[in-house]
Amino acid sequence: MLPYKSLIVIDRHSAIPVFVQVSEQLNQLIRNGTLAAGQRLPGTRQLAQLLDLNRQTVVAAYDEGLAQGWLESRAGSGTYVAAHVPEVRPQPVAVELPTSKANEQPGYYVQSLPFLKRPVLTNQAGLRLDDGFPDIRLAPMNELSRAYRSYFRWGNPQQHFGYGDTKGHPLLREQLSTHLNETRGLQTTLDNILITRGSIMGIHLSSQALLQPGDVVVTGETTWAGATMNFLKAGATVQTVPVDQHGIDVEALAALCERQPIRLVFVTPHHHYPTTVMLRMDRRVRLLQLANTFGFAILEDDYDYDFHYLSRPILPLASADRRGMVIYIGSLTKSVAPAFRIGYVVAPTAVIDELARLRRIIDRQGDPMLEFAVGQLFKSGELKRHFRKALRTYYARLDRFCDLLTSELTDRVQFGRPDGGLAIWTRFDRAIDMEAVAQRASRSGLFLSSGLAHNPPGQRLNGTRLGFASSTEAELEQSVMILKKVIW
Incomplete structure (x- = not known):
């Protein structure tokens, strides 16, 4: 007889019912070949004594295995591993993956396309000069x-x-x-x-x-x-x-x-x-x-x-x-x-x-x-009506933001005032490391993009989109002050 007492371990503090634990572990013993197709299982009374369980718990575990097709009952003979279960041949340990790795990587080939690897933009909490998002607070x-x-x-x-x-x-x-x-x-x-x-x-x-x-x-x-x-x-x-x-x-x-x-x-x-x-x-x-x-x-x-x-x-x-x-x-x-x-x-x-x-x-x-x-x-x-209201609000924010960029970041940025839209394309002094600026701004509570994704192959634009619409005028003032601090 197999050492069921050591093969089936019961966690009495788990939220998973005990009969489910027994059933799942029996299924696992079948999947890995420890229990072979057609092999007879201990009687419910005998397994209950081995595992120190109530017999009805083992009966319920067997019933679960029968319902899932892992087990079969033979009248007057007992409970067996289902005859249709395929034979499992043990594989060399070297090709087996830990369960945690199997959750991360499949056992089959999946093509990973480099051009699909692009950061997902989300609405950041706190201050932000984003890609040009609307102010959700204005939505109807x-x-x-x-x-x-x-x-x-x-x-x-x-x-x-x-x-x-x-x-x-x-x-x-x-x-x-x-x-x-x-x-x-x-x-x-x-x-x-x-x-x-x-x-x-x-x-x-x-x-x-x-x-x-x-x-x-x-x-x-x-x-x-x-x-x-x-x-x-x-x-x-x-x-x-x-x-x-x-x-x-x-x-x-x-x-x-x-x-x-x-x-x-x-x-x-x-x-x-x-x-x-x-x-x-x-x-x-x-x-x-x-x-x-x-x-x-x-x-x-x-x-x-x-x-x-x-x-x-x-x-x-x-x-x-x-x-x-x-x-x-x-x-x-x-x-x-x-x-x-x-x-x-x-x-x-x-x-x-x-x-x-x-x-x-x-x-x-x-x-x-x-x-x-x-x-x-x-x-x-x-x-x-929402479009008209938002247009007036965003126009005022554009005015204020352009004033702030001009007064606070003189000689460090260049931009053209757009006729419309929700962001300003801003070019930074070539001596400024945009990736470092974005990181320092983030540590100071301000989100903005480094703009690296906008660079054509082989070119360094040193620019990014600074979205103004999603921030109030007061928030824009705070954002520009942080930006001024991290680029100087």
């Missing part, structure tokens, strides 16, 4: 809560608590269509809109639909890494063109088009990421002409269009597109709050239909309740 939470509750009183429960349209809630798509047509000069219906969980999903779906391995995608030499990651994951080759104070160099793009086929051009024309410069009007016209001539698609990410401070902003490329060459992407993440995981893709209906089919295999649908609630906020005018 009470209005959203009321609209959310109204979902439970609306319509047919079978309909609105079941599966919905993969393209998104019709109310939100309809309201978004109206909003985009009024504010951005688009000409859409709800059939031109797909609701996504943020703009990144829209970029991912577009990449999967448009790109094949080997296709060429063109971006600015400074650009958003989140988009580039998706292009590379789709198997595309990413090439870049220069970016100056007027946006991407479209003549450099034209030269590329003459040399090779281009499948997709990714742009953030309203406020180029990360430098916030606006794509000049003549370059916008030229970019659309190139798309029509060479047949590439334009993926336009308009991540913060709602906040423009001087006058009516220049309309998106999509508003002047008459050939269906532009896929327009936006979200409410920067307009309201990052927790509002609502983005949208605007494109010809054939493209929207294909993106919706792709969306089904990764995410059957979005959040109908949230989408309904946000649609109600558009319909009631609450979101428009």
